[in-house]
Amino acid sequence: MTTPLIQISGLEKAFSTDESWLNQWRLQQGKIKRRKDNVHALNGVNLTINQGETLCVVGETGCGKSTLARVIMGLTPPSAGEIYYLDQRIDQLNDKERMFFRRRMQMVFQNPYASLNPRMTVYQTLSEPIAFHNPQLSRYEIDEQIEVLLESVGISATSSDHYPHEFSGGQRQRISLARALSVEPDFIVADEPLSALDVSVQAQVLNLMMDKQEERNLSYLFITHDLAVVEHFATRVAVMYLGRVCELASTTTLFDYPKHPYTQALLSAIPRLDSNTAQPIRLIGEVPTPIEKPIGCVFQARCPYANQRCYESSPKMILQSDASSVACHAVEEGRL
Ligand SMILES: Nc1ncnc2c1ncn2[C@@H]1O[C@H](COP(=O)(O)OP(=O)(O)O)[C@@H](O)[C@H]1O
Ligand code: SF4
Ligand SMILES: [Mg+2]
Numbered sequence: 001m002t003t004p005l006i007q008i009s010g011l012e013k014a015f016s017t018d019e020s021w022l023n024q025w026r027l028q029q030g031k032i033k034r035r036k037d038n039v040h041a042l043n044g045v046n047l048t049i050n051q052g053e054t055l056c057v058v059g060e061t062g063c064g065k066s067t068l069a070r071v072i073m074g075l076t077p078p079s080a081g082e083i084y085y086l087d088q089r090i091d092q093l094n095d096k097e098r099m100f101f102r103r104r105m106q107m108v109f110q111n112p113y114a115s116l117n118p119r120m121t122v123y124q125t126l127s128e129p130i131a132f133h134n135p136q137l138s139r140y141e142i143d144e145q146i147e148v149l150l151e152s153v154g155i156s157a158t159s160s161d162h163y164p165h166e167f168s169g170g171q172r173q174r175i176s177l178a179r180a181l182s183v184e185p186d187f188i189v190a191d192e193p194l195s196a197l198d199v200s201v202q203a204q205v206l207n208l209m210m211d212k213q214e215e216r217n218l219s220y221l222f223i224t225h226d227l228a229v230v231e232h233f234a235t236r237v238a239v240m241y242l243g244r245v246c247e248l249a250s251t252t253t254l255f256d257y258p259k260h261p262y263t264q265a266l267l268s269a270i271p272r273l274d275s276n277t278a279q280p281i282r283l284i285g286e287v288p289t290p291i292e293k294p295i296g297c298v299f300q301a302r303c304p305y306a307n308q309r310c311y312e313s314s315p316k317m318i319l320q321s322d323a324s325s326v327a328c329h330a331v332e333e334g335r336l
Contacts, residue, residue, distance in 0.1 A: 003086055004048035005219045011081035013042040013067050040290045041067040043243035054220040056230045059240035060287050065223045069191045073107050074098055103133050106180035110192040112172035116164040123160040126182050133183045153178045170201030189221045227270050239263045242290050242298040249324030259326045261303050305330040
């Protein structure tokens with residue numbers, strides 16, 4: 001068994017809510033006390049990403065997907081936990097130490113309109129990281145690399161002097177991907193990279209990402225809310241709810257035998273030809289905001305199977321006989 005490319009354990013991230021000083025005072029048991037609320041965006045996330053695989057992360061808006069991506073990329077520090085790249089710990093690096101990993105790990109963002117600098121031509125956008133990470137290359141060699149890279153993502157090299165606004169959304173996302181690929185990374189974190197694109201263009205960008213993965217043995221952490229994309233693209237799937245992973249499984253196992261009540265509800269919303277369950281399971285209630293660290297199961301307020309134990313203790317991830325892992329008391333107790 002090869003070492004996972006990325007290993008994450010006990011990852012937590014709390015943001016302090018920037019309430020005004022006046023709003024921080026609360027009446028508690030007859031006394032006025034100052035209290036600053038924290039939003040617990042990640043609450044003990046454990047994950048591995050293997051070399052050459054696509055780990056898809058799914059879950060409703062606000063469950064912590066983007067925070068997970070940003071913490072892994074070192075764009076924001078975790079509150080607790082550890083992140084390893086192969087056998088090297090990377091969550092506490094300073095800028096200089098992180099340089100090597102900046103090259104190995106790249107990110108593609110949701111919105112290609114915002115993530116490309118509007119004042120830089122495509123040539124400038126691509127030549128900057130290539131020159132930075134390869135100071136030995138001549139200008140001619142850089143030009144050559146840009147030409148090959150652009151053609152490989154289906155953008156004509158003759159348009160390299162154009163600015164982002166001169167391209168369509170799909171073209172811009174392919175340029176973003178070219179920029180990520182320009183430094184020859186092993187690992188790409190893609191945070192909803194298709195959701196700003198027309199449906200017809202989404203498949204092109206997705207196919208391009210899959211081709212590049214095969215060519216370069218890339219690993220992806222791919223965040224999406226589109227379950228059709230997950231089924232098509234993912235090697236394994238992590239289902240998140242309120243800052244926790246509640247189910248982790250290979251794609252076929254997850255779609256064929258979803259076990260966590262939340263996963264079952266998510267999947268039952270997609271119409272399937274071979275489905276035996278006629279009615280989608282409706283999720284009742286809103287996703288709560290994770291202001292207080294939850295006691296018990298994070299899904300308790302919306303779960304039809306919740307019992308007393310679910311309100312008192314938080315379910316741990318338990319390995320199942322089909323190699324999936326599920327955090328649910330009802331699954332553990334065999335009542336689901
Ligand atoms: N910079 C921030 N400051 C305060 N709260 C934040 C910040 N970023 C995210 N959050 C909160 O953390 C939670 C998770 O957000 P996010 O990671 O963006 O979720 P997702 O990408 O799954 O929609 C949300 O409740 C969000 O409001
Ligand atoms: S632990 Fe309890 S509340 Fe949480 S998903 Fe399982 S049954 Fe529902
Ligand atoms: Mg997000």
